[in-house]
Amino acid sequence: GQQVMQIPQYQHVQEGEDFTTYCNSSTTLSNIQWYKQRPGGHPVFLIQLVKSGEVKKQKRLTFQFGEAKKNSSLHITATQTTDVGTYFCAGYNNAGNMLTFGGGTRLMVKP
């Protein structure tokens, strides 16, 4: 079945440093979604990418979808303590009825 992997599993950064998480799928994805889960919270949708090579920005967050549509990345510039949480990528199967999450990258920011 479809597998989605993320690295790193954990990342400690000093406030103001940049952060990147990488996502790889075992199969080509029709689209990829990113979610953020705060400690003790539920996943919250951030963004979706659909086109090969697509790049989208949300303030300090930059999302990229690979040319082959099998990998993606999320980059945060100048992290803040409010960025703390676990970032998950997720991809749908071809039928669009099952969303497979990556293992997540837990970001910790030291003030």
Added chain:
Amino acid sequence: EPEVTQTPSHQVTQMGQEVILRCVPISNHLYFYWYRQILGQKVEFLVSFYNNEISEKSEIFDDQFSVERPDGSNFTLKIRSTKLEDSAMYFCASRPSGLFNQPQHFGDGTRLSIL
């Protein structure tokens, strides 16, 4: 903004007992999902539901699990005979009809503790 609501927020049950987790999806949404997240681990897909039937289920969703939409608003997950390893956070999610590249909206979850 409309939300997915889940009850109870925490359920403690003896091993072997049946448990029903309840969800009220966003009212105009047509696709419903259950996910499980063991503490500190990833979000795992259990089942998707559309048009009053299961459209996909994972290997985790065995005969001990069932889902139901008993009326026009509730969406329930039943675990028939709970095991210790069923202890986890269970999230319900929903999305509107149409293309599946729409975001899923998650509830706050039910923490299930099996003793």
